[in-house]
Amino acid sequence: MGGEKKFIIAIGILTVILVVAGAFIFGKQPQQAQNSTDKADEAQLLKDAKNTKGDPNAPVRIVEFGDFQCPACAAAYPITKAVVAKNSSKVYMVFRHFPLSVHPNSQIAAKASEAAALQGKFWEMHDILYEKQNDWATSQNPKELFDQYAKSIGLDVKKFDGDLDSVTGQVNSDYSLGNTVGVSSTPTFFVNGQKYPGVVTEQQFQQIIDSITQSAPQEASTSESPAQ
Numbered sequence: 525m526g527g528e529k530k531f532i533i534a535i536g537i538l539t540v541i542l543v544v545a546g547a548f549i550f551g552k553q554p555q556q557a558q559n560s561t562d563k564a565d566e567a568q569l570l571k572d573a574k575n576t577k578g579d580p581n582a583p584v585r586i587v588e589f590g591d592f593q594c595p596a597c598a599a600a601y602p603i604t605k606a607v608v609a610k611n612s613s614k615v616y617m618v619f620r621h622f623p624l625s626v627h628p629n630s631q632i633a634a635k636a637s638e639a640a641a642l643q644g645k646f647w648e649m650h651d652i653l654y655e656k657q658n659d660w661a662t663s664q665n666p667k668e669l670f671d672q673y674a675k676s677i678g679l680d681v682k683k684f685d686g687d688l689d690s691v692t693g694q695v696n697s698d699y700s701l702g703n704t705v706g707v708s709s710t711p712t713f714f715v716n717g718q719k720y721p722g723v724v725t726e727q728q729f730q731q732i733i734d735s736i737t738q739s740a741p742q743e744a745s746t747s748e749s750p751a752q
Contacts, residue, residue: 562706562718562719563717563718563719564705564706564714564717564719565705565717566585566714566716566717568701568704568705569585569587569618569620569701569705569714569717570585570587570618573587573618573620574641574646574694575618575619575620575637575641575646575647575650576616576617576618576619577608577615577616577617577647578608578612578615578616578617579613579616580616581616582613582614582615582616583614583736583737584611584614584615584616584715584716584732584733584736584737585615585616585618585715585716586604586608586615586616586617586618586713586714586715587618587620587713587714588600588604588617588618588619588620588711588712588713589620589621589622589698589702589707589710589711589712589713590619590620590621590622590710590711591621591622591623591624591627591630591634591710591711592623592630592633592634592637592650592653592654592657593623593624593627593628593629593630593633593657593661594624594627594630594710594711595657596710596711596722596723597654597710597711598654598657599723600711600723600724601651601654601655603723603724603725603726603729604617604724604729605651606726607726607729607730607733610730611730611733614733614737615733619646619650620698620701620702621634621637621638621694621695621698621699621702622698622699622702622707622710622712623695623699624709624710627661629660629661629662629663629666631695632666632667632670632688633653633660633666633670634695635688635689635691635692635695636649636653636667636670636673636674636684636688637649637650637653638687638691638694638695639674639684639685639687639688639690639691640674640677640679640684641691642683642687642691643679643680643683643684645677645678645679648677649673649674649677652673652676652677653673656669656673667685667688670684671684671685705719706719707721708721709721709722711723715732715736716736
């Protein structure tokens with residue numbers, strides 16, 4: 525019996541070692557954006573875009589599909605804000621909604637941003653929702669907090685409340701578009717149609733922007749016919 529018990533213990537220890545080794549070797553990679561081979565129709569991505577920053581004729585066009593309750597989106601928020609500010613003459617930014625069903629307050633948060641947009645304050649609400657995500661994400665009554673945010677950014681709160689239900693169509697339209705172009709997680713970015721799922725670091729963004737803007741003049745010159 526003693527020998528059998530020792531054998532069972534040894535097998536158990538070996539199993540643990542193999543599981544740990546497997547987890548080390550095959551463990552998940554950090555959720556940093558990887559350059560995907562997928563490319564979407566950029567005309568689709570930009571069509572009827574409402575929540576935008578910058579010049580639509582800029583050489584770099586970034587479309588983000590985001591969920592306000594998504595922690596990864598909150599991590600990406602200061603990065604994209606800094607990148608757009610640093611490259612304001614080069615970048616056109618579009619935000620589209622992709623509220624995930626696993627986040628119970630994400631749908632109403634998306635509607636809060638759209639209700640704010642009707643008063644010209646989408647980006648102000650966008651920013652405060654990410655900055656205060658930890659406060660409202662688990663709230664049983666997030667609308668009460670959203671009313672406070674609306675007041676703090678100078679909205680007519682009564683109009684804001686009245687608009688919450690009327691903007692559902694815009695949120696659903698963005699979500700449907702996301703499904704069409706292959707979005708399955710948030711955040712997902714498209715840069716000039718090229719898909720980048722996950723959090724894109726500031727360095728990655730800058731490399732992409734520099735690559736596009738540095739090659740743009742060359743592409744323009746090669747497309748011109750030689751002078752006759």
